[in-house]
Amino acid sequence: MSHYELRAASLPRPGQRLALGLLQLFGWRVRYKPLPGPHGVAIVYPHTSNWDFVIGLLGKWALGLPFRWLGKESLFAGPWAGIMRAWGGVAVERSAATGATQRLAEKMHASDWFWLALAPEGTRSYKPHWRSGFYHLALAARVPVVLVYFDYGRKELGVVDVVRLTGDQQADMASIAAAYQGRTGFHPELACPVTLATPRADSPEQQR
Structure with missing residues (x-):
């Protein structure tokens, strides 16, 4: 199925239409393709500004999809904890890194619908x-990866491209890099090259 531009007239809930309206007020549009199943990982790139969180959150609300995201444990211990969870936040396991990736994969499949959004740069x-x-x-988890992009040059938020990893890291990352080619962050000079670090631990904390 080809992707399409999200339009208010096609959205069923007032909250979705409001979120899209706010994006459009600032000149943004959302391109979307239905997700390839109920479980998966959505990576977000490039991540170079605090504005990415605002644009991404409005995009999530406009789509009406309960994407989850990883955050520091401290975010879930203070007065904002309830809001962070309501917005889809999942606390990183700092104290028990061993096996954390497998536990998160099992948690994903134990849910009827679980898509986790991550910024693989890990920093702005x-x-x-x-x-x-x-x-x-x-x-x-044996799930697909959706490549979400922020393109400040075109003012587009895209949830379109999908990659199914093969385990051939070089080939997989080449496919991901090709999909992100030409996408411009708020601060283009801060965008990380689309290549992986050597993993140091079995922990989703790497995606903080």
Whole structure:
């Protein structure tokens, strides 16, 4: 199925139409293709600005899809904990890294619908590579990877391209890099090269 541009007239709920309206007010549009199943990993790139969180959250609300995302444990211990969980937040397991990826994969499949959104750069600052947690999680759970992009040059938020990992890291990352070619972040000079770091631990914390 080809992708399409999200339009308010096609959205069933007022909250979705409001979120899309706010995006459109600032000149943004959302391109979307139905997800390839009830479970998966969505990676978000490029991530170079705090504005990405705002645009991404409005996009999630406009789509009406309960994407989840990983956050520091401290976000889920304070007064904002309830809001963070309501917005789809999942606390990173800092104290029990061993086996965390497998546990997250099992948690994903134990749910009727579980898509986890991750920023593989792990930071808004420039780094020479991506963190590899998303790759190991997708392989462990045997789920597809949706490539979400922020393109500030075109003012587009896209949830379109899908990659099914083969385990051939070089070939998989080449496919991902090709899909992200030409996408421009808020600070283009801070976008990380689309290449993986050597994994150091079996932990989704790498995707923080």
